[in-house]
Amino acid sequence: MNDQLVLNLACVIFLLPLACFALMAVFHERIPRHGDWLATTALGVTLACAIAIFVHAAMTGRNLLVNVTFDWLPLGMTNMLKGGILVDRLTAVMLVVVTLVSFLVHLFSVGYMAGDVRYGRYYCGLLLFTTSMLGLVLANNLIYLYIFWELVGLSSYLLIGHWFEKKSASDAAIKAFITTRLGDVGMFIGLMICYWKVGSLQYADLFAAVQNGVLSGQGFAGYDWQTLAGLGIFFGAMGKSAQFPLHVWLPDAMEGPTPVSALIHAATMVAAGVYLTGRLLPFFSPPTLIFIAYIGGITAIFAATIALVQDDIKKVLAYSTVSQLGYMIMALGVGGYVSGLFHLTTHAMFKACLFLGSGAVIHAMHHEQSMSQYGGLRHKMPWTATFYIMATLALCGVPPFAGFWSKDLILGDTLAFTMQHGHWFLVVAGFGTAFLTAFYMTRQVFLTFFGAPRNEHKFEHAHEVAWQMLLPLVILGTLSLVGGLGGWFEKYNPKLDGITQIKAIAEAGYQSPLVATAVAAAHQVAAAAHEGAEGAGEHNPVVAQAHHTAMVLSIVLAFAGIGLGVLMYRERKNGKALLNPDALARAFRPVYVLLWNKYFFDEIYNAVFVETTHIAARVCAVFDRLVIDSVVNFAGLMGKVGAFVVDMLDRLVVDGLMVNGSARAAGFMGNELSYAQTGRVRQYLLLMVLGILALSGVVLVLIK
Amino acid sequence: MNELVNSWGLNPAIPVGLNAYLLVAAILFVLGLIACMARRNAIGILIGVELIINAAIINFMAFWRFGGSQTDGSGALVGPLFGVFLILLAACEAAVALAILLSLYFNFGTIEVDSIHQMER
C-alpha cells in the first residue's frame, strides 16, 4: 500500500458519505426504507477504508502519509487560499473514531428512529454530519477546517432540531448554533490574524511562521500576534467543545435524538475542539497554553459538580461530556498532547456507549428520560445494563478499562506540570473531577439499573432492545474495556513534529510581555509534552514520580467515588440507602439549588446577551422607522409644505390678486356704476347737457 | 351794443348778419333740447330732435352764406348740400323713430318714455 492509495482512500472516505448525502437529500422519499440501509452500508465501507489507513499508518514507520495541497479560493492575482488533504497518524485515529461511531450510530438508529416522521431526513443529517466531520479531520489547513467546522455546526443544528415541532428542540438548536458561532467568530479573528501575518492558512506554514518569529510582533494590549491568534482559534474550540463559559449549549442539545447525542454531542463533533487544539498545539504560545489549561480545568470540575444533582439521564451524561472535554483541554494546555488526544479517543468509545445505552433505556421506557422514573432495569435489560456498566467503569477510570489509561496519563501530565511550576488549581480540578465523575456515574447506574422500579407501569413495558441497537452497545462496550490497553496511543503517536518545534521556540528564548512565568512555563510545557510524547517520562525523575503518584491517586479516588455512590444510592433490604441523599440535599440546600440550576448560567446569559440583543434590535428597528425614515418623510413633507406655500402664493397672489383681481375690479366697477344706468333717456340728456355746460364753463375759465 | 343789435338784423339799414341766423338757430336748438328733456311723450321728444336738426341746418346754411363759400369756388354748395343731406337724414330718422315708437306702443301700450325703463336696475 503506497501513499497514493492512502490519498485515494482518504478521498473515498470523504466523498462516499457526501455522494450518499447528495443522493438521499434529493431522493430519500423514493428509496425503499428511506435509504437507511444505503447510509449504513456507505458508512461501513468508509469505516473499512479508515481502518485500512489506520493499520497502514501503524505498519509504515512514518507519521505523515499524505499532505496534498491544491488551489481553492483566489483572493487576488497572487494571494490564494489553498485547500488540501492531510493524513497523518492523528488523522488516522480520528478517521477511525468518527467512522466507527458514525457507523454504529447509523446502525443503532435503524432501531431507535424506526417509524419517525422524518426518518429519511434524519439520515441525511447524519450523513451530512459525518461528511463534514471527516472533512474537518482531513483538512490540512485552517480554512478548510473552518468550513467543515461550520458545517458540522449546521448538521448539529439540523439534528438537534430534528423534532422541531417542540419549541424546546428548536430553541436548543438555535442556542447550539449561535453559541458555537460565537466561538467561531473568535476563531475567524484568529484566522484573519494568521492570514494577515503569514499569508497562508496551511498548518505547515503556520508552524513555520511560529518558528521564524513571523507572529512575534507586538499585537494588541501587550500580547503578541501569536498569542492573539492562538486565543482566537482556541475560542472557536471553546465554543465547539462546550468549554466554560460557552458550555451552555451542550446540555440543551440533548433535545435531539439520543443517537445524535451519542455521535455529535459526545463522541465526535464536541471533540473537534480538542482535535483542533491538539492539531495546533505547536502553534499556541505559552500564555495561550496556560489559558487553555485553566479553561479546561475550570470546565472539568465545574461541569462535574452540576452533573452530581441532575435528574435527566441524558443531562447527566451531557455534563459529564463537558467535564471530560474540559479534561482533555486541560491536558493539552499543560502540554499533554498524547494524553489529551488519547482521552479523546477512549472517551469517544465509552461515552458513545453510554449515550447509546441511555438511548436504549429511553427507548425501552417509552421516551422517559427522568431517572426518578427508572430503577431495577437490569432485570429487564441485562445486556444493556452490562455494557452500560462497563462503559461507566471506563469513565470512572477503573483499571484496566480504557478510561483509566488515558485519564491516568492526563492526571500524570498535570501533576508533573504543577509540581514543576505551580498552578495547583489544575491538579485539584483534575483529581477532584476524577472523584466526582466516579460518584455521579455510580449514582446514575444505581438509580437506573438497581433498586426497585419507581414507575411500575413503565417498568412493566420495558424490554431488551433489538439487535441493531444492541450490537453497537456490544462493540463500544468491548472497546471501553480494551480500548486503552497498554496506552497504545502514545506508541502509535510517538513522534510529533509540532512538539519539537515548541521546544525549539522555548529554547530560543521566546519573549512574551504577558506573564513573567510564561517563558519558564513554556520550557516546562515543552518538556512535559516531550516527555509525554516519549512515553510517561522515563528520563525525568520528577515526571516519572508524578505519573506514579497520579496513578495511585486516581485509582484511589475512582474507588472512593464509586464507594460513596454505592453508600448513597444502593438500596438495602429496607429500601433505604446507607446515606440519605435527600437529607444531604436538604442540609446543603443553597449549594443544591445552585447546582440544580446549573449555576444560573442560562438565566444570566438570557438576561445579559439574549435580551439585550433583542432590545437593541427593537431599538434599531424603531429608530430606523421613527428617526431615519422620519427624516426622509420629513424631507418629503418639507417638499410638500414648500409646494403648498408656492401653490398658495400662486393661487392668492399671482392668480388671485393680479389676474382674477383685475377682472373682479372691472366687474365691481361695472356693478356699482350700473346704478347710473336708469334707462331714462331724458335723464341722460340732461346729464349730458349739464356736463357740456360744466366743461364749457371749465374751458371758459381756463381760457380766461 | 348797436353793433350787436344791428347784427341781429333789426336795423333795416344794415343787411342781416351772421349773428341773426345763429341766434335763430340757437333758439331753435335750445327749444329742441328742452323739448327732448322735458317732454315725456316720445312724439314730443322726436319733435325736439327735429328742431335740433333744423337748428343745425340753419347753422350750416348761415356759415355757408357768410364765409363758407370761397372765392376760388372750392366751397361751392357745401352748405346747401349738408342741408339737404340733413333733411334727408331727419326724414329717415323720423321714419325709423316712428317705427320704433309704434313697436314700443305695441309692446308696452304707451309711448311715455319714463314708463319704459326695463334697463333700470
Place this chain on the structure above:
Amino acid sequence: MDKMLLTLITFLPLAGMVAVLLAPGKAHNLIRGIAVVTSGVVFALTCWLWWVFDPTALASHGYDARTWIEIPWINSFHVYYRFGVDGLSTLLIVMTGFLSFLATFVGFSVKKQVKGFYALYMLLMTGMFGVFMALDFFLFYVFWELMLLPMYFLIGIWGGPRKEYAAIKFFIYTLLGSVLILLVMIAYYFQVAADPKTADFAFNIPWLVANQPFHGASPAFKHLLFWGLFIGFAIKVPIFPFHTWLPDAHVEAPTAISVILAGVLLKMGGYGILRFNYPLLPEVGSTDWVMWFLAVLGVVNIIYGAFCALGQTDFKRLVAYSSVSHMGYVLLGVAVLKEEGVNGAIFQMFAHGLSSAMMFMLVGVLYDRAHHREIARFGGIATQMPVYFGLAVVGFFASLGLPAMVGFIGEISVFLGAFKYSMPLTAFATLGMLLTAGYILWTMQRVYMGNPKPQYAEFPDANKWELISLVPLAATCILFGVLPALAMNIYLPSTQLFLKMFAQ
C-alpha cells in the same frame, strides 16, 4: 458576431417587449411564453458572453476588445454608443441574465394585467443590461434612468397595499441620486469639452479614468464630485442612512420585482461605485479619512442592518434589512482598497444577488399561500411543505454565510482584506456574522418550526414553477460556494487594474 453580442443582450428584451405588446391581452400564457423565451435567450447570450470573455486578454483600456463597440450617437454633444465589458460587468451581466430568467417564472403568480407587467419587465431588463455595459457617461445615465421608470410602475401598479407610497418613495429617492450623478457628469462635460482637442472624449469613461481631467483641480472640488457620485450610488446600494426606501419598496413590490430589486438593482450601486466613483476620483477615494469614513460606514451598515432585521415583525421587511446588512460588506470591501477586499466585495455582490433573490422567492412562495407576511402568525410550515423547507434551509443558510455556500466566500474575502486595513474595526464587524445567524435562525424557527397550524394545513408544497426558479438558485448558491474560483477568476485581472489606480 461578438461585436453584436452586447447590443443583442441589451436590446433583445425590447423586441420581447414589442412582441408582448402585440400579443392579445387575454392570452396570458402566450405572453408568459414570450417572456420566458426572451429572457431565456438573453440568459443564453449572457452565458455565451461568459464563455467568450477572456479575463486574461483585456485591451489597453481594460475592457474586452472583442465585444467592445463604439459608434457616434449624438455628435454635437460627443455622445457615443459605447458598450464594453470587463470582468466585473461580465459577472454582473451573467447574474442579471440568470436572475431575470428565473424571475420570469416567479412572475407567473401575477394575475392582473399580465401584458403590461411583462412589457414593463422586458423594458426593465434592457435598462439593467444597459447600465452594466454602457461605457459612455451619457449613455449610462440614459439607461440608469430608463430602468427607473418601469420599476416605478411595476411597484406602483402590481404592488401591495402601500404600493403608491413605496413607488413614489423609491422613484424620488433614486431620482435624487441620479440628479447628483447628472451634475457630476455635466461637470466633467464642461471640463473636457472646453478644449477642442479632447472634446470628443467628454463622456468617454475609459478616457476619463485614464486621463483624470480634474487631476489639477482643488481638493475641495474633487471631494464635491466624489461625494456627489457617492451619494448618488449609495442611495442605490443602499448605504446607511439612505436605505429606508429599500424596505418599503421591497415589501410592496410583487415577488418577481423584489427578486430583481434585491438581486440586480442594488448591485448597480456597488457597480457604480466600482466603475465610476473610485476610478474617476482615485485621489479622493484613497484619502485617509475617506477610507476610514467609508469603512466605518460599511461596518455600520452591517451591524445596523442586522439589528434592524432582528427587530422586524414582517418577513419580507426582515429580508430587506438583511440586504442592507449584506451590502455593507460590499462597501467595507471596496473602501479598504485591498485586493482581498475588492475581490470579496465583488463576490459579495454576486453572492447577495443569488442568496437574496432566493430569500425573496421563498418569502413570495409563502405569501402567495398565506397572503400575509407576519412572522408571528406563521409556524410549522416545515411540516406542511417539506420540499420547500429543504430549499429554504439552503437559501437562508447561504444568506447566513455558511461555508460551502456563496455568502461565506464574499464575507471572508472582505474580512480578510479589511483586517489588513484595520484590525479593531474588522473584529467589531465580525459581530455581524453572529447577528446574521441570530436573525436568520430565529426567523426560521418562528416561521418554519413549531407545531403545524390548522389554518395552513391545506398549503400545497412548492409547485413546479416555484421549483424551476428555486432549485437552480439553490444549486448555484452551493456550486459557487464550493468552487468560488469559477466566478472569481473572471474578474481578478480587472480588480488588479482597478487597484493600480490607488498605488501610491
